[in-house]
Amino acid sequence: MKKYTIYLSLAAITLSLSACNFNKTNASNKSEELIVNKEIEKNKTYAKTDFSFDVDPATFTVSITENGKKAEVSKPQEAKEVTDLKKSKDEISWTYPTEQINVKLKKEKNHLAVALTSLSDEDTTFIWPKLDAKNYVLPIAEGKTIPNNQKEWLAYFKQNEELSMSEAFSMSFFSTNQETFATTFVMDNTFNSDMLTSTEPHLKLTANHHFIGFDKNKTLNYRLYVTDNDPVAIAKTYQMDRINLGEFKTLDEKEKDNPEIKKMRGAIQVYYWNSRILTTEDIKWGKLPKMVDEPIFQWIGELLTQYGEDGSEEYLKALAAFKNNEGYKYEKNTFLTSINYVLLYPQFYNKEIFKNPDAQAQKLIDKGIDKLSEQERYDLNKHLLAGVLGDLTPPIKQWGQATSSDVFKEMKTSGVENAWIGLPNWANGLMNPTMVKTAADEGYLIGPYDSYQSIQENASIDWNTASFPNQELYEHATVTKKNGEKVAGFLGKGRKLNPTLIFPDVEERFKGITQNGIPFNSWFLDTDAAGEIYNDYSPDHLTTQTEDVAGRLKRMTYFDQNGLVVGSEGGNDFASKEMAFAHGIETPVIMWSDPDMRENKESEYYVGSYAALDGGIPSKYKKVVPIKEEYKAIYTDPVYSLPLYKLVYNRSVITSHQWEWDSYKIKGQVGERRMREYLYNTPPMMHLDKEAWEEHKQDISDNAKIWSPFQKAALQHEMTDFKVLTDDRLVQKTEFGENLSVIANFSDQDYEADGLKVAGQTALIIHDGKETVVKTEG
Template identity: 55%
Template sequence: MKKMIIAGLALFLIISTACSHNSNAETSSQIDKENNKRIEYAQGDFTYEAIPETFALKVTKDGTTETIAEPQKKRTVTNLKKTATETSWDYPDDQLHITIKKEAKSLAVSIHSTNPKTSHFEWPRVDAPNYTLPISEGKQIPKNDSAWKKYFSTDGEQTMNEYFSMKFFTLNKEKFAVSYVMPDTYNNDILFQTDPGIQFSINHTFSSVNKEKDYKYQIFITDNNPVAIAKNYQNYIKDHHQFTTLAEKEKQNPEIKKLYGAPHAYLWNSRVLTEADVHWNKLQTSINNPMFDWMGTLLDKYGEDGSAEYRTVLDNIKNGEMYQYEKNMILNAFQYTLQMPQLYNPDIFKNPDVTAKKYIDKGIKNLNEQELYDLNKHLIGSHIQGLTTPINDWGQSNSTAIIKEMEQAGIKNAWIGLPNWVNGLMNPLSVDAAAAAGYLVGPYDSYQSIQQDASIDWNTASFPDPTLYEEATVENEQGDKLTGFLGKGRKLNPTLVFNAVKTRVDGILAEGIGFNSWFMDVDAAGELHDDFAKAHPTTQKEDAAARMKRLDYLNKKGLVIGSEGGNDYAASHIAFAHGLETPVIKWDDPDMRENEDSPYFVGKYGSMDGKAPTRYSKIVPIKDEYKPIYTSPVYSIPLFKLVYNRSVITTHHWEWDSYKIKNQSGERRLKEYLYNTPPLFHLDEDTWKLHQDDISANMKNWTPFQQEALKHEMTNFQTLDSDRLVQKTEFGSKLQVIANFSNKNFSLEKNSVPAHTALIINDGKITKISTDNLN
């Protein structure tokens, strides 16, 4: 495709508008050839030795012997067989059969259980000077690093499905790397030990619900660098037909190209009736309108917190008090009651307007969700005419106005996420405005939890089928139901709720709302369960397949799909993911999650004023001990991008947007360019005004950079100084990013890279990314 040269941009796409169609085709062909060039990284010229009694495993290459699986307690061994290329034996006491086979490029290990009951087997236990692990985007961890030792001493057990973004782990031995690659990570826990240095083992559960009793590894020897490790894994998944490029996904859904060069922004239009929409000077004289008392009755019957506080506010307004507290309480009451199917009361709304009457005649029980909200808006709007702006103006100041200003700022592509589908159905004009701007726009959705009496604020945990709570929820082996998010409700079994997914999604889309994207919570985050319920036993593999089925259902509707995490079992089913680059930081630290007086408190989920909750908008520091674990470039490596740069666009978790961490926004921006990670923001009127100039200026560089970077494989990653604070990535053969995270200027050949700066070098042309104005 021919690229326009955009005047004034520091970064140019080096494709001349004078080039002929044939030249462009040759360029595209050359890129495809470069991307599809296969290099073999696996080195098969090694021998192995297995010690069956302890299941120790050694390999020898070029005269160097390394133990790659540490010896364990001695076990009774029977049925031992050895050939030149294969060793097998039984552990009769554990009901296990072991097979190790030397193949051309790898060592295949198979552990088969004959025990029908749930059992566990811990292997391998590994020890190395350094580890290359797909923790989120990727980490390289020295065995004796004090920060990681402290972390693993308190978080010593991790579920591999959730903790690793890809299906391998690597030991960095002195002269070569050893990668354990798995067909899947189901039923694996990682057990870390820290004394004297970091070691870990994998504890596999042979679950009684799972009839497939095989636990397998393919062990590869490669050069000892992240590129060889990651690219060898990429070869493995390609060989197993588990790699789908964005270009291939785009053939099925052309809307995906709107992601290329787009920032990701959650837009908090949480109220359809905003402060700007109410004529507050008229409210005191209108407060005796019986509708306000009726709203109190509805809040008593159906509201989670009742109406006591609301009725106090009504009295305050009658007495002439009209402060921000009173305004917020009234607006929140409107937002609640506008969502209630019980709002229509013929004794209150005696003269509905034409639109409302049309819906009433249709029958309120027959209305879809968007029609219900439109009915309620017209009931209230016509009943208190003159107290508010016209209905079509409701909610536009905190949604459509921001979108139009983004357009005017020159932002061509953007992904806009709504915290809930209600925000779109109540305000379809804002969705239309985003789509008309050429943006992707879609709601957050979740099927993780179900509650018996979910509040309006937690509608993702509410389902019309009352049988799901008892008949479609997950049980552990003891027969206990697993609790839902934040300890409320229960966990849903995804194999049993596909019809509920279709009902919800089809209901949301019934009136043609302009959503062209969809964000599905946790489906790519690895939170998978064995369900031991006798009525519906389910394996983790079946759990994952059911999640992919619903993602594919959304894909077939032409929606651009994203999910939390981005773990690679979902890579072929999603276009983008939130949470891989910056995951949730230390979920169980009370200073961050509970102690509101702590400087590290991340904020609350709820928002009294309708703006972005402080959970997402409050800028906070993180403790020094967490920086090496979550944010420091010293330990970070772009493992996932070296594998999936052309397949999945990944960015931060929504709790940790690009501005969230105090004094790290500049460092994180450098990393966004280095790793091809889109910026992620939370926007309301206040945050847009605060960050508007910075976002707009950054997009002038970000958009053309990512559009070019996504055409190519990430082909290289290097650290350029001994402190690992100057790093370089390469995309294809002509695009490079050099990021200097240090406090010192750095010189590389003819280029000077100032401190806290990145250089983008595209076919010799240089763009400087400065972070001087960021905290």
């Protein structure tokens, strides 16, 4: 892994990215609002108005003429029968009777409006447009520019011949670069639409639309914009389209309704792993061999036998080893894993084992075991266990704090002013509410991972997100395919839930988790913004993809209205108004389908497993791995990357990496990815436990001191410009308003221009004329 440090120029010691920039008066707020309005006004100028169009109804070929240059922007299809042809100066319409599709094109002031309407009550498909261009600009993740003959992209599209646009595209458009202008096809949304790819002799794309018979909305709208061949023009034109549709909401606007969102500004992103309330530091291991025959330890074995997915065999072997004074690291971890696991069990209380509960435990027992909240149940179990372990452990209030609360306090004192902390499950917080309170008290955001994607009929305690008290959901609230089959849940387990049918269950879960006042101030919703959406053909609850998304947005809004800062996986922009942050836009999941990465544990590319023997970070998130050369063009090479999403949503959604690919994950690319984090205003993300914090704390704290004020400044503006400064595309520049810019030099050669010098493999931040250098060392 490259090691990297951050060097500050003397001019930057008085860093203009300082707190004084962010403690604004009302007057300066109004001034900044005017600046932003000016930035938005400029965005209205990118879409050209002086173009004309021609169309051949039989083949649905569309040509655009701009400034005397004509280009076929949608290629001809096989000729079809045409009826009801009507034509005027700026408008033409017709019907394809065989396909039962009505088509209407109309020249508006700054775009060509195209409406495709199904006349059928059955499911139908229709292809348009067909694209064959030298280069494509696509909103794949953050954004890509793709030459039609680039070999790695051709290989990628050969494996992915049919892309669901709602999943594969972060925004609802696709663009082609013509010889003298760009054409951008903007849709209201990408639901029920696929992008079909052909790679012979070069890359060609075709949009395929599914009209659903029971969907009352039978019309698909396109707006075809003409701009310069510039990704800024393309992105800003799309942004104005979203604003005109009422589908754009800034962080400023979101903060007025939920002030907690302010804490996201300048925050590093941390997934924190502390699944144990009892840790190795909490056990007096020398006392254990004499205690292993105590009834409590036999009872734990019985619980594991009856309710544990892996049974009690390894636990009992560990006990035997301790009895023989042969308990080493593996046995200690097995012992701790088992104890922490059974503390989650509602069946933990046994009056024959726990004969003398303390006052707190007795109070909870008297309340009635079946009437306890989840947090109260964990509290009871901890007190019961403490009562029989005696001085084997310290007082309960100390359990687990050295590996959780103490780390958060140290983060703050080391200079990490702003952080979002995600827990892998709400149970981690309910078992250790002191940890959650400490994070909140330090001014951090902290929240659990939650999911309403799947339901299992008999979910184990490991799959609590797939478990619901309502027993009717499995049969009556799950998604059915057109052929009558149920859609399988995550990893093939259980079924997919219909989000329109489970809102009361969302409320019930949330109220159950928070009823004792645990101070979560954020919530992360798995997959809700990832575009994995469905038409549900269940006869008693027919549901369109549009309604599916509306159900997801309703629950995102619910959490936001409860004062929680809401984020989701993916970040696709149908959810941009409802979420404050997203994980997956900057680095999405890399190649699910590659066995070397997912199955072959001997491969250097194997990303790791979900298991963590020591209760800390699973190897899937901790192990540093290279990625194959052929994947770099697709996922990480700056040559093919564009900040399209940031050009549209910089002031609206804070985006980072998908959690499997944090800032430290990719071998040999840590420094390069840091440079792009500044170039694209992308928060650094890392998986931490106490050990990982100790390993990385100097780097994290040094970087946070630069990152936090930088992002707070960048979020005050649009990303106003993006430039490629060299022919090899390895030196790039972004601008945030008039006074903040970043130049990233991804090459090994120094770059000099306009009195500035940027060394190879460094990024330069320029704010109000003052410079900060982000530099990597080999």
